Amino acid sequence: MGRGLMALAPLPALFLAIKEDPSPGIELGDFLLKSSLGFGPFGSTFLLITSLTWFISGLYWTLGPQNNAKSRSFCVFFLLTMCGNIGLVAARDAISFYTFFAVMTFCAFSLIVHTGKDLARRAGRIYLIMAVVGEGLLIAGVMMAVFFSPSHYFTDIAPALARLPETHFVFLTLFAGFGIKAGLLLLHFWLPLAHPVAPTPASAVLSAAMIKAGLLGWMNFFPVGIASFGSWGSVFAVLGLGGAFFGVMAGLSEKDPKVILAYSSISQMGLMAFCFGLGIIDESLWIMAAPAMYLLIFNHALSKSALFLGTALARSDRAWPRKDVLIIIMLAVPALALAGAPFTGGAQAKLLLKEAAVSGPLNETFLFFLTISSVFTTLLMTHFMKQVISIKKKSESSLGQAMVWLMLIITILTLPLISHLLYQENRITWTDSGLLFSSAWPVIAGLIIYLFLRRQVERMSAMFRQILPDAALIMDKLWYHSNARIRQHGFLESSWGQMNFARFSERLLQRESTQRISRELELRLSAWSVFGIFFMLLIIIFSLFALWGM
Amino acid sequence: MNLNFWLPVLMLSSSFFTGLIIFFLKETSTRLRTALNLTGAVFKVVAVHYMAYRLLVLDHIHQVSFSMGLGFDFVLRVDFLSLMFLALSSNLWLVTTLYAVGYLEGSPNRSRFFGFFSLCVTACTGIAMAGNLISFFIFYEFLTLVTYPLVVHRETKVALEAGRTYLWYTILGGVLLFLGVVWLQVIAGPLEFVDTGALEALGPDQHNILRVIFLILIMGLGVKAALVPLHGWLPVAMVAPAPVSALLHAVAVVKAGAFGIVRVIFDVFGRDFAGFLGLLGPLAVAASITIIFGSLRALSQSDLKKRLAYSTVSQVSYITLGAAVIASFSTVGAIVHLVHQGIMKITLFFCAGNFAETLGLHNVRDLRGVGRRMPITAITFTVAAFGMIGVPPLAGFVSKWYLGLGSLDGGSGWIIGILVASSLLNAAYFLPVINALWFETPAKEWKTLRPSRFETPWMLLVPPIFTAGTALLAGLFAEWTWSPLGLARQIAFGMGVYP
Amino acid sequence: MTTLLIYAFTSIILFSIGLFGLVSHPNLIRKIVSLNIMGGGAFLFLISLAYHGRSPDIDPVPQAMVLTGIVVTISATAFALCLTRRIREKTGQCLLEHCPDKPET
Amino acid sequence: MPELLILVPFTGALLCFLFPGHIRDVIGLLCAVLTFVASIILTGNIYQNGPIRLNLGGWKEPLGIGMCVDGLSVLFIFLTGIVGLLVSLYSVSFFSKANNQSLAKHFWPLWLFLWGSLNSIFFVSDIFNAYVVMELISISAAALAALSGTNASLIAALRYFLLAMAGSMAFLLGVGFLYAQTGTLDMYLLGAVTDGGPLMAMALGLMTVGLIMKTALFPFHFWLPPAHGEAPAPVSAVLSALVIKGSFYLLLRIWCTVFQDTTASPQTATLLGLLGLTGVIWGSYQAIIQNRLKLIIAYSSVGQVGYLFLLFPLVFITLDPAWKIEAWTACVFQTISHGLAKAALFLAAGNLIHATGTENLKSMRNIADRLPMTTFTLALAGVSLMGLPPSGGFVAKWMLLQSILASGQWWLAAAPILGGLLTAAYIFRILSQAFVSDDQISCCGHVSFVMEKSALLLAIFSILIGFRSKEVIFLLSEQVYFVIQGGIIP
Known part of the structure; x- marks a missing residue:
């Protein structure tokens, strides 16, 4: 009964998101510090994608085999996290947003450490440290942002912040605070640890839905489309592109498909950050960048959850006959979509992104890198497919789960068809051969490179990993070290430190x-x-x- | 001369005489004692609510004063600020009484305990209602005296030692406060809390003396408010039984100090005048140092109650910090934190007491996996701890939010840094406990010290549920007119410092 | 006034001698005698006031004072001697310093 | 009425001396009650009608024995009345115990004699009579101190007596010098004398030193702890609460009337204040490090007496008359509240020692369980001594500190502040013993209801006096103070 409800919980949100006219929202005068819920400026897209992802993951969990003794606590925290995630999408004021954001962040911790293994524990620890630091930065940023605005509603905040000097501290705190959640380059290192260790549905929502909360945060607070902040935009764009490449480079040497998917998330979020950066660099670019970003989000969320769920299915050993081949073939669909193969939402998104990039500054360079990034994504996806094929089987799954997954794949396939329903002005017709070619060749190139130069690519990636410091390890050591230092510091424990004058x-x-x-x-x-x-x-x-x- | 007139006196006597009668009860007459205690507590709660209604709705200020023949009057006055503290102490007294009845079941010297317990609340009520510094001082010292037997209640060597430390500090604080109060009276005459501005009228040649007096007063009050480096008694006093710790740390003693600081700043010196004298900046710095220092020390404690004690050192200074910033938001933050911190900290101590009483667990390391054995206690602990960290939508967030906005408003944005750093440190010492409670596997079997139908006797269970629920609701419905925040706003408005 | 001063100095010297005796002799009887010498100094001075230059009559007040004073001193001395005897009975010596029957002090 | 206050105790003393057994107790108690009632009536009288002056037997000064009763003396009479009555009540029970029975024979006459002498000294208006009465007090007090008859008490009593005699002799010599200089003995006639001289200065030195020795001011305090500590509990109470106050009263009278305008210079006053300050700190510190309960309380007297001497620098140096009165009131208040609290403490200590059979503080056990009322008494009296509100001690400290701060003699503030802390330290050393429990009850005697309650009543009075400061201040104010030229009140 409870499990059934768990799957149904996101349905009202989904219904609201699909409904044609956006609801006027509600004002909760007594709730928190005068809450306002409804669709923000970017609400319906995010609400749709969030509720959809949660719905699918919840359904997947519900239909799965129930042999886990701890499943009740998983349900509770899964729902709480969902409440946070959907709530933050629906929030129209900074405080409710922050509240739901915090609820989501802290409840997600329990999803990450759910399995109780040592690896999960470590990942959870690092996640928590980063999350707490992020929350700390955010509360400072949100406080300042609200202070500079006439009210705590988003409709007031962004215009107010637009009048601030670009160098203001508030941008830095918000940038870093949400950057941690969005897995931005340099702030990403908790992500490849935390996302894969969670149970599969949780990994799916972590990578597909929750990670977008950071992006939504940026969009809500930064005066995107209102003012142009060249330097901040560049920071976003550069770190975003960097992230896109880094995710691939780092992921190529991994063996666990779920870790590869996590790195892929970093890469994809990089693209989105780049897209957002474009909007910040020049307010006029936002009109073009926004649809690209929405499509990217859609595409990534659906594909990533499909990939995570598919991996879990591929790992299970008894469900229905001849499943391996079927699963592998179907798994290729979201992988291709992510890589931006023709006739997929991914390709559409990337084309839109390129269009936006072309009209901005440094257009040639950006265009080049974007194209290369598609090749890289294909490389990573190929690598992922290879790892899935050689996966060891140890878990179980049910037919219902497979059906859910199948539905998801179908949705992905139909995404390019329905995308014009969402954004009519950006209709792409695949009859144009130039278009076809430009989106097809990076995928083919990537495939070829991987097939022929697999070892070299993997070695390069390993070398790349060695060059970069392992930030997670440093974090871990720092935590233990500082803890030990404070605990055993002679001064504090001495009679002087205790300051007992009596x-x-x-x-x-x-x-x-x-x-x-x-x-x-x-x-x-x-x-x-x-x-x-x-x-x-x-x-x-x-x-x-x-x-x-x- | 009707009932309404005598209401403040009734407020005091409801617990004072309860306490006195309890002293004379036999050790074995548990029921009568419990009934008396609860009756007194319920009466007080009802009276406070009635008074709140009269003050906030009918705008009627209760005041009773007696002449002491010494150039000052003994004044009991229920103004806006008093009301907050009164409401806090009376409500939490009821809860703590229930808890204490359950906690001390079957232990010796209960008559003495409950007697002093009631007197302690009397002192608190008196502190809240004191209408001038002298009356305040009288109750402040009374509080010192009646809490001592509670601290040494266990009669062990450690407890006696702690009691001695406690006394050294509080008596020193009392003497300093005494000096300050007398001095102020010498140069400015008897100062009712209502007539702020009297000090401003003194000539500029008195300003240096006023600064010294302020310093002395703050030092005197800072002992109870546990401002670093005057906090040493607080962690030591942890040996007391859990309800006492809860009372000391959440309601009575530290709050009395913090409340006194608020009174001195707002009702004696006047916030703006204190700012003009350049006194608030250093105070804010002192409070900030306390906040950080307390958190750092809490980090290194492995005893749960000690960790909570240092956490108190840190958290109570938020009130001082808020009072030391000249901004309406900060004032509201300080006032509301008075209540919020009380609710959350008392929950934490209730939980710590439950762990210790039910399973005999004192150390943070022993708490691994307790969440499955005592889920309700663990949930309340988690809620309160998150509240302390300042995670929305819990009560702690609301106060931090107001303090932060106020600090920006008051032009001291660095305080945000302090708030954030403190939140991070709070997280650093609370989250491992929560992690241990829920996500780790127990190291050994527990032996149940108190078998009961629930995870622990219901008297120990209801209070934390109630307070944790309040902490949650106080945050969730902060904007409601009668929530702590709403009241704090009305109070700040009544004090004339809120727009 | 010189006569008065001579008496005054004499009395002070007697007083001082008595005081010296009081503090320097450990024996109780001697202490009591010394006290009487101190008193003697005071009485001497008082009695010298009876005849002064202000009026030809002899002032009766100092004499009354000295008489009263002597009575008081006698009773005080008697009391002190009585206590001394008790001490002597109990400890066997007329000293103030030892108190052997109280080990806990 | 004043005559009665002297006559009744003296007659009672005589009767007690004559009658044996229980009749003695009855007579003693009856006299105590009568004296107490007379004190109350007199106090009320003075409160309503102002000071009175009368001459015994109709002889006028300089020959007659004059008596004057004003607000100050009546306050001391009142204190003596309350303490006297409750100590008498206590004594009836205390001396009925087996091991104390023989002492009652000596106690009652001596005690009533002492009471009568004390009352006399508060009425005295002539310095020679003061000397005589002082000697009476010394003799009866020393005899009481020797009451228990142990070696230690005998030696302590004799030492006390010898010192008191020496002090009296100094006082007598001073009387002679004064008479030589002025030709009068009456205090108020002396007060009218405005020209000083070397004899006057000598008189001041001699009388002051003689009196501070009897008041046990530092450095002449050393006789007090053994004398008060070795005596039986009711005697200690009387000695600490009343006897040292008698000589202080005289000092106060003499300074404020005789020397006020002539010789009381700022330097002498400062010296007295300094000695007082040292006494506060030294006495309190000594109390902290003692192990015997009664010695702690006795040393506490040394400390508390030091406060009284802060009056001199405050009154004789301060210029503002309002603060002068404040300081004056503070010290009188301190005298009263200390008297009540100290008597309560000693009586309670007597109960404790009786119940536990030991004088050593560290070996006392289960106090709070077995003697809750006594513990409560200790706490209340301690509160008053520490000067915590709302006790009499608090009012005294309040006014004291106020006048110190107003007069600008900052160094004196060390006394109430440090003294308060140190007092708290030893009081809580006693009180914390109340919370030490032990399973093996080392039981000795049973403490009777009267013994517990009379101590408690004293402690309660010491608290309640804090609420009645208005009346005390009134008694010390202009209308009730004996109006004389050059008196303290401007």
């Missing part, structure tokens, strides 16, 4: 020598001779003082 004063008063001396003195005072001296002396002094005073 103990000091008590020691002073009760010390053996103090007591002895004072007792001795008291004894002296009571001697008759001392008494006599004092007696005479005081009489004389008093008399003299009295005389003097007169």
Whole structure:
């Protein structure tokens, strides 16, 4: 019963997202600090993609074999995380957004460590450290952003921030805070650890839906389409492109398909960040970049969840006959979509992206790199397919799960057909052979390179990994080291560090020598001779003082 | 001369006489004692709500004053600020009484315990209602006296030692406060909390003396508010039974200090005048140092209650910090944190007490996997700990939000850095506990010290559920008119510092 | 006034001698005698005031004072001697310093 | 009425001396009650009608024995009345115990005699009579101190007595000098004398030193702890609460009337203040390091008496009359509240020692369980001594600190502040013993209801006096103070 509900939970959100006219939203005057829920400027797209992904993953989990003793806690946290994710999409003010964001972040931790294995534990730890740091940066950024705006509604924040100088601290905190969630290059290192260790449905939502929350955060807070911040835009664009390449380069030497998918997420998020960067560089570019980004998001979310679920299916050993081949073939669909093969949503997205890039600054360079990135993505996807084929089988799955997955694949296939329903002005016709070619050749090139130069590519990737420092390891060590340092620091544990003044004063008063001396003195005072001296002396002094005073 | 007039006195006597009667009860008459305690507590809660209604809706300020014949009056006055503290202490008293009844079941010297417990709340009520610094001081010292027997309640060597430390600190604080109060009276006459601005009227030649007096007052109050480096008593006083720790850290003692600081800044000096004298900046710095230092120390404690104690050191200074910034948001933040911190910290101590009483667990390391054995306690602990970190939608977030906005408004944006750093450190010492509770496997079998139908006796279970629920609701429905935040806004408005 | 001063100095010297005796002799009887010498100094001075230059009559007040004072001193001395005897009975000596029957002090 | 206050105890003393057994107790108690009632009536009288002055037997000064009763003396009378009555009640029970029975024979006459002498000294208006009464006090007090008859108590009593005698002699010599200079003995006639001289200065030195020795001011405090510590509990209570106050009262009177305009210079006053300050710190510190309960309390007296002497620099140096009165009131208040609290402490200590059979603080066990009322008494009296609100000690400290701060003599503020801390330290050393429990009950005697309650009543009075500061201040104010030329009140 509960499990059934778990799958049905995202349906209202899905229904709202599909409904034609966006609802006016609701104002919750008493809730939080005056909450407002509804569709933000980018709401319906995100809501659709989020609820869809959660729906599919939830359904997948529900239909799966139920032999896990801890499944109840998984359900609880899965739903809580979903609440956070859908809530943040629906939030129209900064505080609700931050609230749901935090709920999602912390509840997702339990999904990551759900299996309880050591690897999961480590991943969870690093995830948590990064998440907490991110939350810290965000709260500072959100506070400042709200402070500079007339209200805490997004409709006020972005225009208000647009008037701030570009170098303002608020941008940095928001950039980094959401960047951690979005797996931006340099802030990404928790991601390949955390996403794969979760149970498959959780991995799917982590990579497909939750990761987009960072992107949504940027879009909500940064005055994208309102003001142009050249330097911030460049930072986004450069780090985004860098991420696109890095994800591939790093993923190629991995063996676990789920880890490869995680790296692919970094790569794809890089593309989206690049796209967002374009919008920041020049406000006019946003009109072109936005549809590209939506398509990228759609494509990535659906394909990535399909890939994760497919991997899990490929791993299972008994469900229906001759499944291996079927699964592999069908798994190629989302992989190709991600790589941007013709007739897929991915290709459409990339074409739109290129169009946007061409009209911006440094157009030739960007175009070149974008094209290359498609080749790279294909490489990674091929690598992934190869690893899936040689996967070891150990888990179970049910027919229902396969059916769910199948539906997902079909959705991906139909995405290019329905994309014009969403964004009518960007209709692409695949009859144009130039278009066909330009999207097909990177995929073919990638395939060929992988087939012939597989070893070299993998070696290069391994070398690449060696050059780069392992940030996660550093983080881990830093945590343990600083913990140990603070815990065992001599000063803090010493009596000075404890600052117990009472103990000091008590020691002073009760010390053996103090007591002895004072007792001795008291004894002296009571001697008759001392008494006599004092007696005479005081009489004389008093008399003299009295005389003097007169 | 009707009932309404005597209401403040009734408020005091509801717990004072309860306490006195309890002293004379036999150790074995548990039921009568419990009934008395609860009656007193319920009466107080009802009276507070009635008074809140009269103050906030009817705009009627209760005041009773007696002449002391010493150039000052003994004034009990329920103004906006009092109301907050009153509401907090009376409500939490009810909860803690219930908890204490369950906690101390079957242990010796209960008459003494509950007697002093009631007197302690009387002192708190008095502190809240004091209408001038002298009356405040009287109750402040009374509080010191009646909490001492609670701290040493266990009668062990460690407890006596802790009691001694506690006394050294608090008596020192009391003496300093005494000096400050007397000095202020000498140069400015008796100051009711209502007539702020009297100090401003003193000539500029008195300003240096006023600064010194402020320093002395803050030092005197800072002992109870556990400002570094005057906090040493607090972690040591941890040996007391859990309800006492809860009371010391959440309601009575530290809050009395923090409340006093707020009073001194707002109602004695006047916030703007204190700012003009250049006193608030250093105070904010001191509070910030306390916040960071307390968190750092909490990080290195492996005893759960000690960790919580250092966390208190850190959290209570938020109130001081908020009061030390000249911005309406900060004021609201400080006032609301008075309540929020109380609710959350008391929950944490209830939970720590439950772990210790039910399974005999004191160390953070021992808590591994307890979440499955005691899920409700663990949930309440988690909620309160997240609240402490400042994760929305819990109460702690609301106060931090207001403090942060206020610090920007007051032109001291660096405070945001302190808030964030403190949140990170809070996370660093609370999240491992939560992680251990829920996601780790127990190292050994637990032996149940108190068998009962639920995970622990219901009297120990209801209070944390109630307070954690309140912490959640206080955050979720912060914008509601009668939520702590709503009240804090009304209070700040009533004090004339909120737009 | 010189006569008065001579008496005053004499009395002070007597007082000081008495005081010296009081503080320097450990024996209780001697202490009590010394006290009487101190008192003697005071009485001497008082009695010297009875005849002064202000009026030809002899002032009766100092004499009354000295008489009263002597009575008081006698009773005080008697009391002190009584205590001394008890001490002597109990400890066997007329000293203030030893108290052997109280080990806990 | 004043005559009655002297006559009744003296007659009672005589009767107690004559009658044996229980009749003695009845007579003693009856006298105590009568004296107490008379004190109350007198206090009320003075409160309503102002000061009175009368001459015994119709003789006028300089020959007659004059008596004057004003607000100050009546406050001391009142204190003596309350403490006297409750100590008497306590004593009836205390001396009925087997091991104390023989002492009652001596106690009652001596105690009533002491009470009468104390009352006399508060009425005295003539310095020679003051000397005589002081000697009476010394003799009866020393005899009481020797009551238990142990070696230690005998020696302590004799030492006390010898020192008191020496002090009296100094005082007497001072009386002589004053008479030589002025030709009068009456305090108020002396007060009218405005020209000083070397004799006057000598008189000041001699009388002051003689009196501070009897008041046990540092460095003449050493006789007090053994004398008060060795005596039986009710005697200690009386000695600490009242006897040292008698000589302080005289000092106050003499300074404020006789020397006010002539010889009381800022230097002498400062010296007294300095000695007082040292006394506060030294006495309190000594109290902290003692192990015997009664010695702690006795040393506490040394410390508390030091406060009283802060009055001199405050009153004789401060210029603003309002703060002068404040300081004056503070010290009188301190005298009263200390008297009540100290008597309560000693009586409670007597109960404790009786119940636990040991004087050593560290070996006392299960106090709070077995003697809750006594523990409560200790706590209340301790609160008053520490000067925590709302006790009499608090009011005293409050006014003291206020006048110190107003007068600008900052160094004096060390006394209430450090003294308060140190006092707290030893009081809580005693109180924390209350929370030490032990399974093996080392039981000795049973403490009777009267013994517990009379101590408790004293402690409660020491707290309650804090609420009645208005009346005390009124009694010390202009209308009730004996109006004389050059008096303290401007």
